[in-house]
Amino acid sequence: MREAYNVELDNLRDQLADMAALVGEAMELATRSLLEKDLKLAEQVISDDVKVDDARAACEEKAYALLALQAPVATDLRIVVAALHAAESIERMGDLALHVAKAARRRHPNAVLPEEVRPAFARMGEVDVRLAHKLEEVVRSRDIEAAKSLEADDDEVDDIHRNLFSVIMSKDWAHGVSAAVDITLLGRFYERYADHAVSVARRVMFVITGRMPNHSSSDI
Template identity: 65%
Template sequence: MRDHYQEQLDGLASGLADMCDQVAAALEMATQALLERGLQLAEQVISDDVKIDELRVGVEDGAFALLALQAPVATDLRIVVSAIHGATDIERMGDLALHVAQATRRRHPEPVLPEEVRPYFAEMGRVGVLLARKAGDVIRTRNLAAAAELETDDDAMDDLHRHMFTVLMDRNWQHGVAAAVDITLLARFYERYADHAVAVARRIVYVVTGRMPGPLAV
């Protein structure tokens, strides 16, 4: 019985890590679609979002089954509760990648991004994918040092997000209101994606230490 119980707990972590892999791939494809006006890539991100939703349901069902049938305590209870919250965070990351892809589809065949902001979004995409993959590694290893690294990586995303406002407020901006709105929303999607990745890492710190390190993304 104990072996089966441990397998169920391990299955929660595996499911969350798989979700991180999925949302990393989603943001990578969505960013490429955004930069290259890739309608086919955007459509793939949109259609694949259901797979992320299904993984979330699987994790949550497993967690609730453990709560109902095993009455976990101490570290095991923290694992189960964190899995429920973590699945929500990661599923939201998938939704944010979906929003990026939808922006590409909505504007196609026109580009969403003016040329001068493309390098910033390329970098935001790179940082976001890195954060998601690191979050998956933290789930698999429970490495607290790696979890702390996500905070530093998130600072880079925050800097890029703030810089977008500098670009948009420049008096030489010549691309109109619609482009400014698109860029504002897209930058926010990337910034929130990163926040949710950090929230996942913080939940692993809570599992290992029993203490929640700072406020979580919502």
Template identity: 65%
Template sequence: MREQYQEQLDGLAAGLADMCDQTAVALDTATRALLDCDLPLAEEVISDDVKVDELRADVEEKAFELLALQAPVATDLRIVVSAIHVATDIERMGDLALHVAQAARRRHPDPVLPEEVQPYFAEMGRVGVMLARKAGEVIRTRNLVAAEELESDDDAMDDLHRHMFTVMMDRHWPHGVAAAVDVTLLARFYERYADHAVAVARRIVYVVTGQMPGPLAV
């Protein structure tokens, strides 16, 4: 019975890590759709979003079953409760990748982004994908060093997000209000995606240590 119970706990972690991998693929594909004005890629992200929702539902079902049937305590209870919170964060990452893809589809065949900001969004996409994949590895390994590294890794995304405002506040911005709104929203999507990846890592710190790290800096 104990071996089966441990397998169920391990299954929660595997499901959450798979969710991270799925959202990493979604953001990578959505970013390529955004930069290349590629409608099929945007549609792929939009249609695949249901996969993340299904993975979350599966994780939550297993977590509630463990709570009801096994009455976990101590570390095991932290694992189960944290799995529910983490599933929510990862699903939100998928939703944010979806929003990027929807923006690409909405403006097609026109580009969403002015050419001068496209390299910054390419980098935001790269950083976001790296954070999601690293969060998945933290879930699999419970590596506290890697979990803490995600906090500093997120600084790169924050810097890019702030830089977008510097670019748009330039009085010589020639692209009009609609482009400024698109850039602002999209930059926010990437920044929030990264914040949720960090939140996932922080939950793993709580699982291992029993202490939740302090609040994220805003």
């Protein structure tokens, strides 16, 4: 019985890791659709979002079944509770990639991004995708040092996001209010995506140590 139960816990972990892979691909394609004005890629991200929603539902169903049927305690209970929180955060990452793709579709065939901010969004997209890939590995391995390493990538996204405000508030900004609003919202999507990845990594640390790392406002 215990062996079968451990298999179920491992399956739950693998489902979460697979979700991280899905949202990493979603953000990669969404960023390309934004930078390349590629409507087909935007539509793919939008239509594929249901896969992330279904994956969350499957994770939650398994977690609730384990709670009801196995009454886990100690580390096992932490695994199941952390999985419920993680599934929600990873699904939210998928939603944020979806928002990016919808912005690209809404402005098509026009470009959403003025030339001077394109490198910033290209870099934020690159780092967000890297975070998702790291998160996938962290969920599978439960490597506490790897989990901690996500913080540095999140800091980089935060720095780029803050710098965007200086660009759009500059007296040299020549693209109007509408473009500034688009950039503000898009920058927030990328920043929150990174924040959610870190939040899940902290849940993994909680499973390993039994202690929840200090939270910042970005985890809310």
